[in-house]
Amino acid sequence: MEASTTSNPNTSNFPRIMVGLSRGQEEPDASLVAAEARELGYDFMILPITFPSYRRFLFEQLVDSVDIKETKFMEEWRKGQPFCREDLVVKNADVSDFMVGQVSNWINLDSPDHNIRINSEVIMRQQITWIGHVGITAVLIPPPSDFLMNYARCVNNIFGTVPYINLWIKIPLVLEDEILESNETVTWERWNKFRTLCENHVRLSIALEVTQNLPEDNILDRWFAEPIRAVILPTTLFLSNAKGWPVLSKRHQAFIRKLIKYKPNFVIECAADGSNHASGGLSAYQEYMHYLNRTMPELTPVEQFALGYNDFLQSPLQPLMDNLESSTYEVFEKDSTKYTLYEKAIHHALLDRTTGSEEMIVIMVVGAGRGPLVTRSLIAAEKAQKRVKVYAIEKNPNAFVILQNKKAEVWGNKVTIVFSDMRFWKAPEKADILVSELLGSFGDNELSPECLDGAQKFLKSDGISIPTSYTAFISPISSSKLHNEVAAYKDLAHFETPYVVMFQAASELAKPCQIWTFEHPNRNMAADEDGNPINNYHNTRYSKVTFNIRESGILHGIAGYFESILYKDIMLSIHPDTHSIDMLSWFPIFFPLRIPIYLPSNTKLDINFWRLTNSHKVWYEWCVDPSFPLGPETISFSPSAIHNSLGRSSWIGL
Amino acid sequence: MEASTTSNPNTSNFPRIMVGLSRGQEEPDASLVAAEARELGYDFMILPITFPSYRRFLFEQLVDSVDIKETKFMEEWRKGQPFCREDLVVKNADVSDFMVGQVSNWINLDSPDHNIRINSEVIMRQQITWIGHVGITAVLIPPPSDFLMNYARCVNNIFGTVPYINLWIKIPLVLEDEILESNETVTWERWNKFRTLCENHVRLSIALEVTQNLPEDNILDRWFAEPIRAVILPTTLFLSNAKGWPVLSKRHQAFIRKLIKYKPNFVIECAADGSNHASGGLSAYQEYMHYLNRTMPELTPVEQFALGYNDFLQSPLQPLMDNLESSTYEVFEKDSTKYTLYEKAIHHALLDRTTGSEEMIVIMVVGAGRGPLVTRSLIAAEKAQKRVKVYAIEKNPNAFVILQNKKAEVWGNKVTIVFSDMRFWKAPEKADILVSELLGSFGDNELSPECLDGAQKFLKSDGISIPTSYTAFISPISSSKLHNEVAAYKDLAHFETPYVVMFQAASELAKPCQIWTFEHPNRNMAADEDGNPINNYHNTRYSKVTFNIRESGILHGIAGYFESILYKDIMLSIHPDTHSIDMLSWFPIFFPLRIPIYLPSNTKLDINFWRLTNSHKVWYEWCVDPSFPLGPETISFSPSAIHNSLGRSSWIGL
Incomplete structure (x- = not known):
């Protein structure tokens, strides 16, 4: 048995989700728009770091000319100049706890032109170090194109230069301008290459842009294995319901509900033209997202149980070498499905067992623990109307105390309890049915084969082992x-x-x-x-x-x-x-x-x-x-x- | 400049090669046959570890039957029994310094049968631990087949169990029974898979069996990148010369001569039927191998120089940060080819330089070191019949002492010596020709670009840089x-x-x-x-x-x-x-x-x-x-x- 044997690291069910806003326009006053977004019910805001005018520092006009004066100006700038405050959208640390920065999407780190590449790198580094300086901890960076080597190299270098900062790289789910089926995987391939080049850096994660077209489920599924920190939902993705309020299509809803389990930050990205849906205004989008979260389907018992254990690595049990704790038994004994199956198996085995009318059927429960299979054996016998003699063999001295209690208080003479390792026990008689629960997640990985090899000597030659x-x-x-x-x-x-x-x-x-x-x-x-x-x-x-x-x-x-x-x-x-x-x-x-x-x-x-x-x-x-x-x-x-x-x-x- | 800047770790030319003998027959007395091989002039001998009768422990007859008695006997044997001395060819440590062991080639570690696999593993481990016990440090193991996963796993486990032992895995150059062209690479692919599975273990190397057919040179070449510890030459590979003595074909000779450079152990493997060539007996093969070694072609100066530096990793120089030692200059100044090319370049540049009849051509040697390029500049000027003024700029204070000596003793007034980093020197006049030797093995990796950027300010606007x-x-x-x-x-x-x-x-x-x-x-x-x-x-x-x-x-x-x-x-x-x-x-x-x-x-x-x-x-x-x-x-x-x-x-x- 191998599930949650340590205390649950996180027991919250679906908590409140975080929904942010990205205006996609120039923002003249960061503090003002932040206050506005807060009022609209958003939890954070994505803002560009500089105004579009900053593009002048790409020096694009130098590509085909050598203007000595301009070149000198560029070289001076490259040495490292402070921003002019007029170029900055986020001018200070006032609202940094509410902000995610956004690197300019017009930089081109894989330009064929040497100067554009260098200037793009200088700009990105300058923007990100500023964002780090004012205490913002996450930055959205542009999507990678097919040429991404130098971009990946620069990002890699930033991780070595700027501490703490988390980079969210924007990855569209599909490339909307290309409609070939094989292109559904292009963006994943790019992402995969990019993060491999960055050695799976822990501060690099995905801002997944949900697109109008959704690929097939098997393609969608692979994203769930990726570090998605943000999910971007353009307002254009939303349909209007009868009353003009924004809603998502059924397939998009299903996808978002699946994503919610991974607790990403959601980002509502306003259309470039600023248009909204007819009803509800800008706050309607976040309200809809919270509605989706509130109306998540009920968890199954397994999901409920597993909550907080998701992706949590535990070492398998070593029940042969180590003695389990009472609490571990407690956890596993709660699994009524498993014990009901065992009871059913014992019941059927008893029915198949023909004996003389006076003879008792001998059941030996090897590795009895605190006795759940002993109890089930007795119930099965009653149901099958068979007379049984049950042995409970257990090597854990502490569990054995509980077996003594059970025998004294519940089972009485029907059950014989034996303190021994099943491999070395000299049994006084042979069993008709040998019952064990020694299975690990891989079947044999808790040494059930070795234990039962040692126990089978006290099973009758026509006896039954459960499991078979x-x-x-x-x-x-x-x-x-x-x-x-x-x-x-x-x-x-x-x-x-x-x-x-x-x-x-x-x-x-x-x-x-x-x-x-x-x-x-x-x-x-x-x-x-x-x-x-x-x-x-x-x-x-x-x-x-x-x-x-x-x-x-x-x-x-x-x-x-x-x-x-x-x-x-x-x-x-x-x-x-x-x-x-x-x-x-x-x-x-x-x-x-x-x-x-x-x-x-x-x-x-x-x-x-x-x-x-x-x-x-x-x-x-x-x-x-x-x-x-x-x-x-x-x-x-x-x-x-x-x-x-x-x-x-x-x-x-x- | 970047070649041998540390003392030569190994200066021997082609030393005596090691030639061993493999009889390929049962050897009733290891000491006797070892003495015989020694007398025949061989340096070592490969011997099977056990006699063929040991094959009985594969228990092949059990594959299709379950004989309980025989099975019990097998299980007892598997637990670990000592060898009977009658089964062993090598019975003690007497001749272990002269021996390489050989694991039985009839084991089958990738058999579809579970028992044959297990017994093969037990036999191999038993043989190799015995060999280790008597102090033999190398063992020849059978060639891998297309199914080699379990074989590789077993070898891997042996490295973890038996210390010191070196395993030579037999790899034929080509599979002689298959003649398709693509099969020329099959054995390399198998080797490659095998060693990858064993994580390139340093104690795993190749015993390359030279075959009648030799693949094309580009296929042969790739073996030179592999750890070849032994080269096996079957006697059937040898032709007979006019006098009946064994000789190799021209192509085989060429291949062997290339292999000699890697200093493997050569092994003469006798034909299974014991037949030899008409003349010379068994010793003729080793004599021929030594003859091939003695008649290796003369080394080129570069080969001679590189000897002992082969595959020896050195850190590149950092001449800008560190000051070179006198001995390092000494080594590089010996390279007359390089300085003759420089002299020729300076000569041509001088010829191309037209000046007023009274004007002197200014040559600046930046990074002059101990002055070899200054000397060459003066020679070039004489040849070109041009009047020159030479500056020697050097930042290394110790090399600068040597420059002072040279000026005082040889150069006189034609040369002005300057102690300065070329990047920061305020030159009194501008140069016609700027000469430098700042190149590393990758060209720019000793910062020639950065140094010359700083020096070019004292080069005339139409001046020449050597190198260009x-x-x-x-x-x-x-x-x-x-x-x-x-x-x-x-x-x-x-x-x-x-x-x-x-x-x-x-x-x-x-x-x-x-x-x-x-x-x-x-x-x-x-x-x-x-x-x-x-x-x-x-x-x-x-x-x-x-x-x-x-x-x-x-x-x-x-x-x-x-x-x-x-x-x-x-x-x-x-x-x-x-x-x-x-x-x-x-x-x-x-x-x-x-x-x-x-x-x-x-x-x-x-x-x-x-x-x-x-x-x-x-x-x-x-x-x-x-x-x-x-x-x-x-x-x-x-x-x-x-x-x-x-x-x-x-x-x-x-």
Whole structure:
């Protein structure tokens, strides 16, 4: 079981959203328009840093001439002159807590002309350092064009020069002037190149401009894996309802509602001509946005539970090495879906079990914890009208105290409690049904195979194990957020460690594939005279699966899930397509990649996965190997390194 | 000037080569056959670790059956049993200094069968740990097949388990059983994948098996960038000369002679049937190899000079910030090719200079050092029969003492010596000819542009600068050796620093392209009233060049060269295609990449290069951006990060 085992870092539901205003006009008095925007109910305002007249410092007229006097003037200016206050829209720090600056969109950092490039760089640096000086912490910068190398280099240099400042780069969802289908991904490709050049700098994020045309959902989805700090909504995007008030189309509404979960800042961008919708004035837009937020659909129990755990990395449990805390049991015991499935499985197994009328059916719950499966076993027996004898085996001394309480106060003689590690217990009799809940997010990652290998010696030769089997699944995923979280540790070990995590800012590059299965009992296992396995090689696994990547994307890691057959057709699953409804006990598992890999559309991605073992631990190794089929040939890329060699960074202790 | 400025780390010419023997038969007594090989004149011997009978531990008969007894026996063996001494060819440490071990070639680590894979891994580990135990430090391991993932994972794990051992993986030059042209690169692709999976482990190297068929030179060349520790020559490769003695074909000879420069261990591998050539017996092969070594062609002066500097990374000079040592001047003054070109350039410039009959032509040598260009100026004047007045300007106080000596002892009144930084000197008159030798391996990387900007104010308006211009060139190169050298520092800074290096274990992935040029004097420069530049933006550069990569390869970095026009048609060059003959003063420059990038054949590689500046330093930034043209579309890869942002890791002080 692996979900939220630490205290919830953020329990707020959908809080109030932030809605800002961008007037898109010259603003003669920043303080005045700020006061106005505040009155209209906006939370912040985006303002250009300088007036358009500042464009004179591009010195565009020098492109085809060499005017010595003008050139000297330009060179003097480049050395670093203070702004004239008349050039500045934001003149002081008065309203800086209400402001986001905006770099002039007429600069051209990738101009073919050397001088225009240099002057653009000087202007951008000058504007941003001024904004930093007056204490504004975010700046909107222009969208990248197809030529963006020098722009990216300049932005990169600004991060090294100006501390604290956050840059929001404007990225339109689609290029409206181009209508080819493939262009739906052009802006993402540009963004991807830009941020790669800037080494995924944490202070670089997206101001996503929502466009009239929305691409297909699978294209939209990939944006949810990106660091979106602002969402820009031009007023022209809004329709008018019957009363002339601004509203969004159904598809736009759905997209915005999805975005709200990521808590971006919304920005209403006024039409250049200043025109509004017939009714409601400028405040109507922010009111509509708050209305969308208030009317978000109810959360499912899983969503509710996961809230605050989204994209939060946790280390998987090591229940064999460590003893769980009472609160951890408490959390997991609340998952009625899971225990109801178990109860059903036990019930069916009991019904299938024919015994002499006087004989009792022996159920052994191994790893009983605080006893939830013992209770469910008793209920199942009652429902099945079978006489049962239940053993509860538990190695955690603290949980065992609770088992003693339960036996004394509730269960009585029907239940025998045993303090022992199931692998080493000498059972007084053999079981008909062996019940365990040892599964991790990846199925076998909490050593269920090793534990049950040791326990199966006290299962009758025709006995039943619940679960009967479990299968691990993997899928390639993209999430710059999770990558950055792991990278923040600045060491190799964290890149070679799996995490339990509720994915939010992540997108799946292909559907999950299964990699291996464990079955219980394992009748092929070679055992010594005591019934114990001779070594653990039979629990090693190696699997290579191939994924077809439809849309280009960045591979940041591998998501892991499991499906388990508890008994016959009773399945428990965290596979996204077959997830047991409202089950809370497991979040997916995430295996990071040290170096993100760009995958062009139609890449063939091989993922190799190993489960390996020695006498004192179990670990996983993984590597990815992309290639590109080109007619009868294959263009290979470099494979990744093999991660976590010998379990050097992460392992599970036996 | 940038070549060998530190003491030569290794001055030996072609030393004796090491030639070993591999019998390819069962060896009943290791000590006996070792003594025999020694007597035959071999330096070492490759021996299998176990006898072929050890294959029984693959348990191949278990693949399609489950024999419980046999399975139990297998599981017990897997737990870790000692070898029976009868199974071992090498039974003790007696001859370990003469031995290289050989892992059984019948293991199959990528078998579809789970058990064969596991048993192969256990056998390989067992063999290698034994070899390590008896103190043998190198092991030959089998060639990788097309399926090599699990093999690579196992080798990777061995590096983590067995200390010191070096693994030589056998790689045939071409797959002899496949004759398609494209297969000439298959073995390299396999090797490349294998070592990438093993993270370029320093203890993994190649035992290159030379085959009957040799691929074209451009395919052969790429092996020279790889870590070849051994070269295996089957006896069947040798022809018989008229007297029946073994000899190699001309092409094979040429290839071997090229390999000798890399100092690998050569291995004579006997034919499986034990047959030899008619004359000379087994010792004839080693004698022939030594003969090839003795008859290597004479080294050119540059090769002779570079010897021991091959692949040795040096930091470029900072002659503006640091004062050079006398020994450094000494080294560079020996380069007669360079000074003869300068003399010729000055001579031609003097001839072109018409003056009044009584007027003297003023030559100013800026950065005169210990005066070699002053001497050459005087010689050129004599040859041209022109009366000259020579100024020698030097900022290094120690070199200036030598200049005083020269003036007192040799030059006399013809030469005026001035102690000053050329950028700040107030000249008493203006020069006709300004001579400087401020070039680095990349042309402008020792700040020649900045120095000459400051000096040009005392050049007459129609005066001549020698050099007149210089152009930087770059080319993409592959060299795992240089990559490993840089990586050994384990920090970011060394990956963002250019190095002066004589390439040996490197191969060029495309021909060099020019990126930018500086011209002197720069008449477009905007200057203040003192004639000094107002700022340094005019010396910034940005260039993007595109390379077509014909053959697949790994990009490890960028090689830099320069060409300089000293005067009119007199060129000085370290560009490989136009290199000034026997000129020694400059090795190429190498800009590393933090992450090596695999480039499939036909990749279009954009390299972006910047020369940037602020008030106190100059630095380079670089990034690469590969893509793959597919019909009208382009498959993009990820660009690299932009290296050395803001000169954070390397810069040249103004």
